Amino acid sequence: xxxxxxxxxxxxxxxxxxxxxxxxxxxxxxxxxxxxxxxxxxxxxxxxxxxxxxxxxxxxxxxxxxxxxxxxxxxxxxxxxxxxxxxxxxxxxxxxxxxxxxxxxxxxxxxxxxxxxxxxxxxxxxxxxxxxxxxxxxxxxxxxxxxxxxxxxxxxxxxxxxxxxxxxxxxxxxxxxxxxxxxxxxxxxxxxxxxxxxxxxxxxxxxxxxxxxxxxxxxxxxxxxxxxxxxxxxxxxxxxxxxxxxxxxxxxxxxxxxxxxxxxxxxxxxxxxxxxxxxxxxxxxxxxxxxxxxxxxxxxxxxxxxxxxxxxxxxxxxxxxxxxxxxxxx
Amino acid sequence: xxxxxxxxxxxxxxxxxxxxxxxxxxxxxxxxxxxxxxxxxxxxxxxxxxxxxxxxxxxxxxxxxxxxxxxxxxxxxxxxxxxxxxxxxxxxxxxxxxxxxxxxxxxxxxxxxxxxxxxxxxxxxxxxxxxxxxxxxxxxxxxxxxxxxxxxxxxxxxxxxxxxxx
Numbered sequence: 490x491x492x493x494x495x496x497x498x499x500x501x502x503x504x505x506x507x508x509x510x511x512x513x514x515x516x517x518x519x520x521x522x523x524x525x526x527x528x529x530x531x532x533x534x535x536x537x538x539x540x541x542x543x544x545x546x547x548x549x550x551x552x553x554x555x556x557x558x559x560x561x562x563x564x565x566x567x568x569x570x571x572x573x574x575x576x577x578x579x580x581x582x583x584x585x586x587x588x589x590x591x592x593x594x595x596x597x598x599x600x601x602x603x604x605x606x607x608x609x610x611x612x613x614x615x616x617x618x619x620x621x622x623x624x625x626x627x628x629x630x631x632x633x634x635x636x637x638x639x640x641x642x643x644x645x646x647x648x649x650x651x652x653x654x655x656x657x658x659x660x661x662x663x664x665x666x667x668x669x670x671x672x673x674x675x676x677x678x679x680x681x682x683x684x685x686x687x688x689x690x691x692x693x694x695x696x697x698x699x700x701x702x703x704x705x706x707x708x709x710x711x712x713x714x715x716x717x718x719x720x721x722x723x724x725x726x727x728x729x730x731x732x733x734x735x736x737x738x739x740x741x742x743x744x745x746x747x748x749x750x751x752x753x754x755x756x757x758x759x760x761x762x763x764x765x766x767x768x769x770x771x772x773x774x775x776x777x778x779x780x781x782x783x784x785x786x787x788x789x790x791x792x793x794x795x796x797x798x799x800x801x802x803x804x805x806x807x808x809x810x811x812x813x814x815x816x817x818x819x
Numbered sequence: 820x821x822x823x824x825x826x827x828x829x830x831x832x833x834x835x836x837x838x839x840x841x842x843x844x845x846x847x848x849x850x851x852x853x854x855x856x857x858x859x860x861x862x863x864x865x866x867x868x869x870x871x872x873x874x875x876x877x878x879x880x881x882x883x884x885x886x887x888x889x890x891x892x893x894x895x896x897x898x899x900x901x902x903x904x905x906x907x908x909x910x911x912x913x914x915x916x917x918x919x920x921x922x923x924x925x926x927x928x929x930x931x932x933x934x935x936x937x938x939x940x941x942x943x944x945x946x947x948x949x950x951x952x953x954x955x956x957x958x959x960x961x962x963x964x965x966x967x968x969x970x971x972x973x974x975x976x977x978x979x980x981x982x983x984x985x
Binding site: 573798 | 882883884914918943
């Protein structure tokens with residue numbers, strides 16, 4: 490019955506696989522996306538080159554497309570990026586010796602855990618098919634093989650306590666399991682620790698960021714949806730680093746999200762005098778002004794469109810928004 | 820909040836989270852290599868990095884829409900004037916040519932060549948993470964150092980000047 494079920498399942502899976510392959514090869518855009526999805530966005534954090542709209546992610550996608558058109562394989566393209574950025578660029582790095590071991594160990598531990606159960610099951614299965622009453626032995630068979638059939642059974646725990654043999658048999662896999670499990674857990678912990686060290690390794694000449702822990706906390710609070718607390722944390726970050734422009738913009742953004750658009754405008758408007766062509770600044774101010782003074786917001790967003798570099802991620806959507814907002818009240 | 824503002828906020832979220840994300844990055848060491856940079860300069864000439872072989876070269880990846888670039892360029896232009904033995908090259912990333920030329924005129928950095936990089940191919944060839952970023956190449960054209968973010972006088976003195984001693 491189980492075998493029939495397994496066969497049925499395999500047939501269904503094979504059918505699904507055939508159906509998927511019959512859908513045809515992915516198109517050029519899908520292939521670009523597929524390769525970009527396995528590469529990090531160079532100027533973002535924690536997102537792939539397929540997800541981000543940053544200038545460098547756009548460049549990565551354009552380069553992948555160019556190389557695919559030139560007939561290069563996905564492997565050759567990935568290798569091209571690896572040579573220039575190191576293994577960091579791969580979102581799912583290749584399997585080296587250590588990482589292979591760390592993948593294999595839990596599987597081995599699981600196999601070791603299942604082994605005694607399988608043995609027991611097979612053992613029980615084998616005894617179940619034997620006749621309840623042993624058949625008489627054939628002539629010529631050694632007496633020792635026939636003797637147990639004729640002999641009255643011993644009391645269960647007189648000479649061979651039933652658990653003794655099994656526990657000895659189970660003891661070895663259990664020890665192996667314990668050892669493998671410990672190694673796997675330790676290995677996993679080491680891998681996580683090592684990966685954390687690599688991920689957090691500061692670039693020697695890194696100059697970006699700023700705001701220290703307060704900015705990081707603010708981002709975490711914003712991601713958790715606590716906009717008021719994020720604003721407070723950004724305020725603290727700006728006290729530590731008044732020139733951290735990113736923190737100022739993000740604080741304004743959090744003010745807009747928490748319904749305090751007027752404060753966002755007040756926070757950023759002075760900067761417009763010195764940075765009248767900063768597209769990010771115009772974008773945040775314009776968005777905030779859409780609430781406080783919609784006509785002015787639309788004017789600021791039109792200025793954003795004029796200042797935005799080609800391919801700016803927000804430009805198409807702001808353009809669409811301005812077109813549609815002509816018909817909106819306010 | 821108006822409907823338009825409601826529509827704009829998700830756009831902002833998507834853009835700002837990526838554009839203004841925090842700094843700390845991994846810097847796995849790529850292979851030691853000689854980048855192959857060639858193309859058209861902003862004033863329309865054909866140019867190849869190989870023409871500068873035999874000198875240490877400072878390659879700056881920049882864009883006119885990048886404010887830290889604007890802040891660092893006077894320093895870069897001054898270094899180009901003062902460091903006789905070093906050659907300078909700009910890579911103008913995904914920029915509008917008119918804005919880029921105005922930027923150079925404004926910052927006084929038009930004295931050395933700047934390759935136009937409209938699709939980011941040259942920045943990727945260098946292994947750049949964004950703008951501004953500076954790569955220091957030795958006399959054989961190998962990348963020997965890099966600076967992510969704006970240049971400082973200390974960095975130039977500590978990393979570029981030592982390459983001038985034979």
